[in-house]
Amino acid sequence: MFSSCMTNAWTVATIVAVIAGVVGFFVVLRGAAFPAHAIPNGAFAGAAAANVWGFNPLAGLTVCAVLAAVGIGTLGRRGRHDVATALALVMMLAVGAVFLGLSQEYEPAVYSLLFGEVLGVSSSQLLPVAGLALICLAAVTVLYRPLLLSSVTSEMSEARGLRSYRIDMAFLIVLALATAMTVPVVGALLIFSLMIGPPAAARAFTSRPGVAIILSVTIALATVWSAIALSYLSNWPIGFFVGVNSALSYATGRIWTRWPRAGRISFPR
Amino acid sequence: MRWVIEPGFWSSSSVQVALAVGGASAVVSAVVGVFTVLRGQSFAGHALTDVSTAGGSGALLLGVSPIIGFVGLGIIGAGVMDAIGVRRLRGRDLATGIVLGASIGLAALILYLDSTSRATTGATQQILFGSIFTIQASTVPVVVALGVAALALVVGLYRPLLLSTVGPEMAAARGVPERLVGVLFMAAMAVAVGLSSLTIGAILSTALLIGPAAASVRLTRRIGWSLVLAVLGVAACWIGVLLAYDSYYWTPGHRAVPVSFFIVALVFCFYLASGLGAGRD
Numbered sequence: 001m002f003s004s005c006m007t008n009a010w011t012v013a014t015i016v017a018v019i020a021g022v023v024g025f026f027v028v029l030r031g032a033a034f035p036a037h038a039i040p041n042g043a044f045a046g047a048a049a050a051n052v053w054g055f056n057p058l059a060g061l062t063v064c065a066v067l068a069a070v071g072i073g074t075l076g077r078r079g080r081h082d083v084a085t086a087l088a089l090v091m092m093l094a095v096g097a098v099f100l101g102l103s104q105e106y107e108p109a110v111y112s113l114l115f116g117e118v119l120g121v122s123s124s125q126l127l128p129v130a131g132l133a134l135i136c137l138a139a140v141t142v143l144y145r146p147l148l149l150s151s152v153t154s155e156m157s158e159a160r161g162l163r164s165y166r167i168d169m170a171f172l173i174v175l176a177l178a179t180a181m182t183v184p185v186v187g188a189l190l191i192f193s194l195m196i197g198p199p200a201a202a203r204a205f206t207s208r209p210g211v212a213i214i215l216s217v218t219i220a221l222a223t224v225w226s227a228i229a230l231s232y233l234s235n236w237p238i239g240f241f242v243g244v245n246s247a248l249s250y251a252t253g254r255i256w257t258r259w260p261r262a263g264r265i266s267f268p269r
Numbered sequence: 270m271r272w273v274i275e276p277g278f279w280s281s282s283s284v285q286v287a288l289a290v291g292g293a294s295a296v297v298s299a300v301v302g303v304f305t306v307l308r309g310q311s312f313a314g315h316a317l318t319d320v321s322t323a324g325g326s327g328a329l330l331l332g333v334s335p336i337i338g339f340v341g342l343g344i345i346g347a348g349v350m351d352a353i354g355v356r357r358l359r360g361r362d363l364a365t366g367i368v369l370g371a372s373i374g375l376a377a378l379i380l381y382l383d384s385t386s387r388a389t390t391g392a393t394q395q396i397l398f399g400s401i402f403t404i405q406a407s408t409v410p411v412v413v414a415l416g417v418a419a420l421a422l423v424v425g426l427y428r429p430l431l432l433s434t435v436g437p438e439m440a441a442a443r444g445v446p447e448r449l450v451g452v453l454f455m456a457a458m459a460v461a462v463g464l465s466s467l468t469i470g471a472i473l474s475t476a477l478l479i480g481p482a483a484a485s486v487r488l489t490r491r492i493g494w495s496l497v498l499a500v501l502g503v504a505a506c507w508i509g510v511l512l513a514y515d516s517y518y519w520t521p522g523h524r525a526v527p528v529s530f531f532i533v534a535l536v537f538c539f540y541l542a543s544g545l546g547a548g549r550d
Contacts, residue, residue: 033366034312041472082311083483087540089315090476094533097398097473101527111384111393115377190377193370200363237381243374250367254353 008121009228015133016185017194017224021202021217022140023178024195026171028203029151034082035072035172037192038089040179042068045096047113047183052099058128061183065176068092073169115187115239125184132181139174147171148209190239194220197246204253219249278514287401287528290412291506294464295477297416299499300423301461302482303492304454307434312362313350313455315475316369317462320346322471323376324463325396330383335396336411339466343459346372351452399470399529401510412464419460426453431492468506469529477502480536484543505535 027036046064050057068088075084140147150167182191202216227241278284305314321343328338346368353364380393395403423430429450433440440447458478465474481502485495509532516526 033362086311086479091537094530098530196366237377239377240374247371
């Protein structure tokens with residue numbers, strides 16, 4: 001399980017879990033679960049297009065994820081936000097389906113794009129993923145205060161002169177970058193689980209943002225590591241374990257919040 | 270006419286089945302979709318499509334008709350989402366997201382088992398992106414029956430549903446059993462999603478549910494009219510089937526473009542056009 005051919009898988013999965021944990025915290029805080037689900041699906045079209053024209057999949061993923069983010073942000077500006085997200089999502093998926101048809105890809109290629117193929121990560125993919133991860137972390141650090149403020153009270157942040165539309169857009173683009181690097185690892189459909197389950201669980205345990213982010217990264221790491229180990233042992237797809245682990249961590253958080261404890265002060269969440 | 274409709278379109282039996290199934294699912298999705306959009310439940314609707322992905326692939330694994338899996342697991346998923354709190358506005362997205370994530374994980378496993386145990390090639394593509402031309406004629410009565418049942422449910426619920434959609438407080442004051450109405454509506458939504466999964470594939474079925482409805486809600490403020498206009502979806506389905514049939518002759522290699530792509534693209538265009546047509550929001 002820890003042989004040299006698995007080193008890449010462990011490294012990439014660790015990077016992905018850290019990013020998903022950090023970015024996911026803001027996804028949950030901002031209630032951006034739907035865009036977080038839609039952008040990866042948009043990125044899927046990019047990876048499929050890269051298959052057809054033979055350019056670097058990561059470039060395709062990045063460009064399409066950013067396009068999807070900008071599309072969702074712009075369409076959502078006028079009109080219902082969730083409707084815009086839903087339609088942008090299915091449109092990109094349909095485009096991806098056409099590209100896959102053109103490239104005469106086999107079933108496994110479709111499957112691994114959607115559900116992930118962590119064991120097939122090559123060393124040449126490591127560097128770009130690490131680079132994108134650093135960009136994401138830097139962006140979150142820079143945006144930390146305005147993001148937090150506009151997530152918690154949008155009125156106050158408007159009063160402070162923050163443009164909520166710009167912050168929204170900036171956040172969607174960070175989300176897109178985080179997505180692009182994650183798709184090859186856990187697949188377009190499952191990044192979402194990783195971005196929602198662990199942070200939601202973390203928020204059940206603490207209401208302090210800093211602690212919650214660290215906790216969320218920890219849970220994401222535990223989710224991914226155990227998923228790789230289980231998938232290696234059972235030969236079942238990693239996506240299944242990521243999905244189930246993430247749902248389990250959320251359930252644990254829910255039970256924890258419901259548990260009656262003496263002297264506990266509950267904060268509104 | 271030959272330029273528009275390629276020879277053999279009307280006489281092909283798989284086209285006839287496709288038109289029937291597409292039309293029926295578009296009508297049901299349109300009617301249910303208007304309420305979905307008005308209630309702000311697009312995400313829940315989309316989550317149901319992922320739940321039915323798992324259902325459809327499970328049905329393939331067990332060797333039963335995909336429609337049973339699509340609709341069956343969809344209804345169960347609707348129940349689970351209600352149980353863990355999709356009704357409350359706060360935390361609703363989260364609960365939806367968790368169900369969604371878990372069911373995609375399940376779908377990943379079942380599709381994997383499909384491809385290893387039964388040597389069915391193309392299961393992933395068939396379930397996720399649809400294969401309307403391969404539906405058997407015997408499925409049509411099932412589709413129509415399920416569609417009629419879902420429509421009957423919405424018609425039966427019409428007034429309490431409308432009231433709880435536009436004015437939850439007023440509905441509560443009038444003694445409308447909101448939870449019951451919500452659950453029954455989610456069940457109707459599961460059926461609509463299941464039918465359109467059959468038409469354009471499980472993960473694309475959101476397009477038929479949300480697209481035409483969102484366009485029509487933008488164009489008119491009267492609920493009756495928006496229900497009528499949402500039948501735009503039927504046009505999208507039929508034109509999509511026609512274009513996909515024709516696309517076989519477009520390229521020298523005879524590689525048909527999937528029906529789902531045309532339907533989704535048309536729906537998307539309708540939505541964009543409705544924004545221009547309405548001029549306001």
